[in-house]
Amino acid sequence: MKNFSYSRAGTAPEAISLISTRSQAKYLGGGTNLIDLMRENIEQPDTLVDVTRLGPTGIEETEGGGVRIGAEVRNTAVANDRLIRQRYPLLSQAILFGASGQIRNMATVGGNLMQRTRCYYFYDQASRCNKRDPGSGCDAIEGFNRIHAILGTSQDCIATHPSDMCVALAALDATIHVDGPDGPRGIPFDDFHKLPGDTPHIETTLRPSELITAVELAPLPFASRSMYRKVRDRASYAFALVSVAAALEITDGRILNARLALGGVATKPWRAFEAERILAGAEASEESFVRAAEAELAGAQGYRDNRFKIELAKRTIASALIELARREAKQ
Numbered sequence: 001m002k003n004f005s006y007s008r009a010g011t012a013p014e015a016i017s018l019i020s021t022r023s024q025a026k027y028l029g030g031g032t033n034l035i036d037l038m039r040e041n042i043e044q045p046d047t048l049v050d051v052t053r054l055g056p057t058g059i060e061e062t063e064g065g066g067v068r069i070g071a072e073v074r075n076t077a078v079a080n081d082r083l084i085r086q087r088y089p090l091l092s093q094a095i096l097f098g099a100s101g102q103i104r105n106m107a108t109v110g111g112n113l114m115q116r117t118r119c120y121y122f123y124d125q126a127s128r129c130n131k132r133d134p135g136s137g138c139d140a141i142e143g144f145n146r147i148h149a150i151l152g153t154s155q156d157c158i159a160t161h162p163s164d165m166c167v168a169l170a171a172l173d174a175t176i177h178v179d180g181p182d183g184p185r186g187i188p189f190d191d192f193h194k195l196p197g198d199t200p201h202i203e204t205t206l207r208p209s210e211l212i213t214a215v216e217l218a219p220l221p222f223a224s225r226s227m228y229r230k231v232r233d234r235a236s237y238a239f240a241l242v243s244v245a246a247a248l249e250i251t252d253g254r255i256l257n258a259r260l261a262l263g264g265v266a267t268k269p270w271r272a273f274e275a276e277r278i279l280a281g282a283e284a285s286e287e288s289f290v291r292a293a294e295a296e297l298a299g300a301q302g303y304r305d306n307r308f309k310i311e312l313a314k315r316t317i318a319s320a321l322i323e324l325a326r327r328e329a330k331q
């Protein structure tokens with residue numbers, strides 16, 4: 001592991017200034033992903049700027065009735081927060097379905113948003129990987145690709161985005177607040193993570209030295225009855241093969257609004273816009289849910305070992321929506 005220096009920033013401007021003046025510096029959240037990558041020499045920063053103590057921003061209600069979550073808040077605190085559990089249960093559930101209790105106690109919101117793929121070849125220095133070593137090739141495309149993506153892939157990278165939390169944030173259309181040398185700005189969630197295209201090493205639209213300061217959730221009353229469903233190889237401590245974050249607003253048997261996002265199947269947290277479009281105004285029936293799932297997966301491309309994900313994703317979407325509709329009917 002390469003030697004590095006460690007600084008702890010007390011404020012956001014201090015953190016940004018520390019990062020801006022060093023060419024290979026990185027922000028440090030809980031370290032549960034970055035330190036692993038440094039041990040494998042995949043990330044080699046010369047300076048770490050700890051951003052877990054930038055001030056007590058916490059989780060608070062906004063004036064408009066939404067919720068603002070500080071980037072340094074630990075995943076466990078978000079999942080257990082009363083406002084989050086009541087208003088956005090899909091977010092609480094998504095976090096609790098991820099990693100382990102110990103990791104969630106350390107992991108921060110900012111770090112979770114920026115965590116990197118679990119593609120085996122990305123971690124293996126002996127393999128070709130365009131994300132780790134741009135232009136070198138991609139050993140996953142012809143290799144063992146059971147955990148890889150079927151949506152949003154390119155000929156240069158088919159790695160999935162690993163986060164559960166981000167799938168819920170995609171469904172909620174969160175805003176990512178950042179600050180940096182050019183001042184603060186807000187990034188709509190769907191614009192934050194990038195598709196791999198021919199630059200899979202560029203994963204987000206964060207500019208150099210920019211710091212994530214908070215995530216804001218707009219008010220969404222029907223999200224109070226939302227859910228997160230995760231299908232994985234083991235019942236705990238495993239990344240998603242397919243996951244679904246879903247919320248439905250139903251009146252008199254018709255869907256007024258739908259929010260749907262997928263994890264485990266795409267190169268970025270995948271907002272299911274096509275399925276949402278089909279669901280809006282449709283009858284809240286199994287037939288509509290299956291039709292929406294079919295439409296969303298129509299463009300999916302399977303590879304040697306992961307074709308099963310196409311059918312699995314359709315069934316997981318349909319079963320999650322059926323369950324939500326049943327709950328609504330009981331209200």
Ligand SMILES: Cc1cc2nc3c(=O)[nH]c(=O)nc-3n(C[C@H](O)[C@H](O)[C@H](O)COP(=O)(O)OP(=O)(O)OC[C@H]3O[C@@H](n4cnc5c(N)ncnc54)[C@H](O)[C@@H]3O)c2cc1C
Binds near residue numbers: 111
């Ligand atoms: C064994 C294991 C199992 C796991 N299982 C799951 C799972 O099932 N589901 C799941 O979703 N996740 C899972 N994870 C991943 C875990 O959620 C992430 O490691 C964690 O969220 C990263 O957060 P962190 O604060 O530790 O980030 P760090 O490791 O500290 O940082 C990660 C990246 O974020 C950047 N960063 C941190 N804070 C900021 C900021 N404020 N602004 C800008 N950049 C920032 C860092 O520079 C770094 O590049 C697992 C991890 C492990 C080790």
Ligand code: SF4
Binds near residue numbers: 120129
């Ligand atoms: S899928 Fe992406 S991360 Fe995995 S080897 Fe290919 S380029 Fe690298």
